[in-house]
Amino acid sequence: MEHGGNLVNRTIMLPASVDEAVEALAVTPGAVPVAGATDLMEAVNAGRLRPAALIGLGRITELRGWRYEDGGTAVLGAGLTHARMDRPDFAALIPALADAARTAGPPQVRNVGTLGGNIATAAPAGDTLPVLAALEATATLARAGGVREVPVSHLLTGLDPLRPGELLTWVRVPLLHAPQVFLKSTGRSGPARATASVALVLDPARRGVRCAVGAVAPVPLRPLEAENWVAGCIDWDARGAEGAVLIDPAALAAFGEYVAGACVPEGGAHGEGSGSAAARLRRTVAVLARRALGRALK
Amino acid sequence: MTSATELPAPAPADPGTGTTGLGTSPLRTDALPKALGIYPYAADLWAEGLLWGAVLRSPHPHARILSVDTAPALAIPGVHAVVTAADLPAGPDGTPDGAPTGQVTADRPVLAAGVVRHHGEPVAAVAADHPDTARLAAAAILVEYEPLEPVTDPEAAFHAPPLHPDGNLLRHLPLRTGDPDAVGEVVVEGLYQVGRQDPAPIGAEAGLAVPRPDGGVELHLSSTDPHGDRDRTAACLGIDPDRVRLVGTGVPGATTDREDLSFQVTLALLALRTGRPVKMTLTRAESFQAHTTRHPALLRYRHHADADGRLVKVEAQVLLDGGAYADVSAEALASAVAFSVGPYTCPNVFVDAWAVRTNNPPAGRMRGEGALQACFAYESQLDQLAKQLGIDPVEIRRRNAMTTGDPLPTGQAVTCPAPVGALLDALDTTPLPALPLDDPEADWLLPGGPGGAGDPAAVRRGIGYAVGMVHMLGAEGEDEVATATVRVSGDHATVICAAVDSGQGFATLARQIVQSVLGVSEVYIAPVDSDQSAAGPSARSRHTWVSGGAVERAALMVRHQMLQPIAADFGMSVELLTINDGKITSYDGVLGMPVSEALEGRELWATAQCRPHPTEPLDPETGQGDAFVSIAFCAMRAVVDVDIELGAVRVVDVTVAQEVGRALNPRQIEDRIEGAVAQGVGLALLENLRTEGGVPVNASLTGYRLPTALDTPDVRIAALLEERDVVAPFGAKAVSAVPAVVAPAAVAAAVRAATGLPVGRLPILPEDAIAPA
DSSP states (O other), rough: OOOOOOOEEEEEEEEOSSHHHHHHHHHHHEEEESOOOTTTHHHHHTTSSOSEEEETTTGGGGGGGGEETTEEEEEEETTTHHHHHHHHHHHEEEEEEEHHHTSSSSSSHHHHHHHHHHHHHHTTTOOOHHHHHTOEEEEEEETTTTTEEEEHHHHHHTTOOOOOOOEEEEEEEEEOOOEEEEEOOOOSSSSSSOOOEEEEEEGGGGEEEEEEEEEESSOOOOOHHHHOOOOOOOOOOTTTTOOOOSSSSHHHHHHHHHHHHSOOOOOOSSEEEEOOHHHHHHHHHHHHHHHHHHHHHH | OOOTTTTOOOOSSSSTTTTOOOTTEEEEEEEOOOHTOOOOOOGGGOOTTTTEEEEOSSSSSEEEEEEEHOOOOOOOTEEEEEEEEESSSSOOOOOOSOOOSSBBOBBBOSSSOOEOOOOTTTEEEEESSHHHHHHHHHHSEEEEEEEOOOOOOGGGGSSSSSSSSSSSSSEEEEESSOOOOOOOOOEEEEEEEOOOOOOEEEEEEEEEEEEOSSEEEEEOOOOSHHHHHHHHHHHHHTTGHHHHHEEEESSSSSSSSOOOHHHHHHHHHHHHHHHHHEEEEEHHHHHHHHOOOOOOOOEEEEEETTTTTEEEEEEEEEEEOOTTTTTTTHHHHHHHHHSSSSSSSSEEEEEEEEEEEEESBOOOOOSTTTTTHHHHHHHHHHHHHHHTTTTOOOHHHHHEEEEEETTTTTTTTSSOOHHHHHHHHHHHSSOOOOOOOOOOGGGGGSSTOOOSOOOOOGGGEEEEEEEEEEEEEETOOOOEEEEEEEEEEEEEEEEEEEEOOOOHHHHHHHHHHHHHHHHHHHHEEEEBBSOOOOOOOOTOOOOIIIIIIHHHHHHHHHHHHHHHHHHHHHOGGGEEEEEEEEEEEEEESSSSEEHHHHTTTOOOEEEEEEEEOOOOOOOOTTOOOOOOOOEEEEEEEEEEEEEEETTTEEEEEEEEEEOOSSSSSSSHHHHHHHHHHHHHHHHHTOOOOEEEEEESSSTTTTSSSSOTTTOOOEEEEEEEEOOOTTTSSGGOOHHHHHHHHHHHHHHHHHHHHOOOOOOOEEEEOOGGGGOOO
């Protein structure tokens, strides 16, 4: 069935707080929380999803902003829209997330699509996901009578999935106060789905580089060996000095190849592509990773 | 501050100029309501007690229908009728399951019977009291299919078992002229591929059918060919054409035929069956299945040239994928063959072209069908020749450029203005756009778009040139005619003409024509319906010519009736009187009389026809013949930036020089050119309705990538050459199709220049534009 009156005689609840929302989830099995609905309603309209009930999260204002914790962590509401994350105050805090939000789609989608929705949908090309993976963000899952904290990457991979009755409420992101870059390749100038994306953050306090590649696999991939290797190639002490060369250009290129080799297997990213398609994707990832690190260290 | 629904004060009719009539640029009268979103389209129509229609479509590209059980659908409360092919009256020759229909070639069933030949082919339809009920009921119809192996490779169609009683070869057209043994000093060969472009109109198909007391039906939809569609609908319903009335509604985008026949026949059938008004609006996903696309093409070319780059011989093989039904494939093929060499002279031309049937989505009319595919191939060949000979790409085009009087390879002399060289020269009078700066504030200028991964160090700029041509009006002996009526009463005039303003601006043009001839400022354009005299389809760039010509003649006849008595009174000839701003004046200024006074309360009417000179079919053996009424020419320069590491392409600027005969409404011409360039850029870089085993895989506006404002370049008009075409009304040529024909070739040439790669297919994918640094 392609179409249908999917919402005829169906329940829609509009809780005003997280407590009300988890209560509604607990008492209505099969209810689906909905925020911006940019992915969810497409699935409903196409007949792929027929939720028994919808819980609209739009009235929960507490989830639409962020707060600080311990001086080093930002706690982002799941209801933060892409448009909000693109604003200068947010971009100054977590630049890579702002970059990802800015390129996530046309303004109509960015105005309503949320951070929590991007995680819950877990689309391979979800733009904020590689950034959250690189930042090693964690998610707060609320349920009636309690909360738990799960790394976002565990949610995405299904290692520790969202359980029935749980609502994604907050995302914890470390504030690194250092350059961060998100780059995506789409093949066009207008908004589009990424064919590959790379998020890269510097962590000068720990002298680390963290990187994640999006859209080439069902979940963002972390090239951990490449990260460790390249962190050792960077002249951390020269940071901030006028005209300092932080990394050998050859190391930049090698980093790109290293990342691509780690994230795009031979013989196709999705298992079915021809060898040349995989080679092209590798090349694209290598270019993105090289440029991302180059921009971060500029 | 006005609210959104409140109309701002109307803008002056023609800002800046202060005059009306031809050559000025009045605004379209529907521009403001369309911009405000209050202009009514078919999807906005309503009738008391209406039912909602829904169509069940085939999930298979090729299958035998073993059985159709409509009982489960009829059992759903609220369902009023379910129709299948068995409900259609027998065809004229007694064929059961309805007469086949189609543009040009009638080979398509309204509802599939026995076999489905493409994914999304309509099989049954439902009328119910709620749109969701109708859709649920359509889904409840049980159809048992026996899937058959689909023929999806056009090259395989030749040898595949026939997919249709008419066979798989829709047309084969050879062209032979000159010496087959001629040999040039240089030879270049190429294989070119063009993908499947979808018209993707902004408004999906929608319509309302209302049964009439006389057993007929009234159809309200955005048809672009009201009379043709009326006749074909009546034939399928087995009723007299006079009992079918098509009422034109606003057309939400048409670069092709609007509303496929199956849609409107099914709608009419449901209304007749239930005796109630039936409304149907297609979803975006259905819309992709319902309308025809551009013909995917495979073109193999071999150009022979002398050492100076002059063409000696062109050999070509052209294969068009017509999809499941013939539609206009035969016409498209004629265009591809006749314009296979482009606007160049070449003494020896040998072409073989085929249009074949496959189980892919049906292809049909779409701006410059056939001519566009050929243009990409011959212009790519010229680029190759220029590279091989070390000649400038513009110079090699200039050396071969056709001029007025030169023959086409079909033997027809091009008698209309053909200033190809002058168009090329005009391009370079417009300066090139500035280079992008290595400036973080300017990163939005880079390929990949704002916030993209673009890196100035990897960006290469390319400049490409292309020239192209396309014919206007029906070809190969088609009877081209339009009828129009003009009425004057009081101080205003009315135009009754069934030429649909599909967005091309015909209503504005008709108003200008009447203003010019009759000197009245207020001109009302009557809404189109099929009870008016026929004006033919809004296609093949014909309304400016035939319908515009008919309006002018009718207006001239009214003018004569009005001025004749006055001229007689003053003992002077009608030619010595002029009408301006509603006032009749004589050459010597003695007479000055308002039009309303001259009319003395009378109404003056006149009806006239315009029928251009006849054409003849192309010879089936040699492809020779005077097949075209007139030809439009356009030259373009495209400037692109390519990120050669990622293969991202941004078209920075497209500069256009076009032969327009006479600019009747310069602003409207510029709008049309901009729109056509955007569509051409879409085909060049983005748009491709991909299929896997005959099933479209990206039939949504998420998957099918239309150019957005960020993908669309600055379009600059270097020149609109105005060399009057003496046989055309007003001397004007149509303007919309030819820029769409040339733009993809120009963008491809620019990408070629930037990357040094051959670029043999459209759309150009990132992987085709990744070049070694």
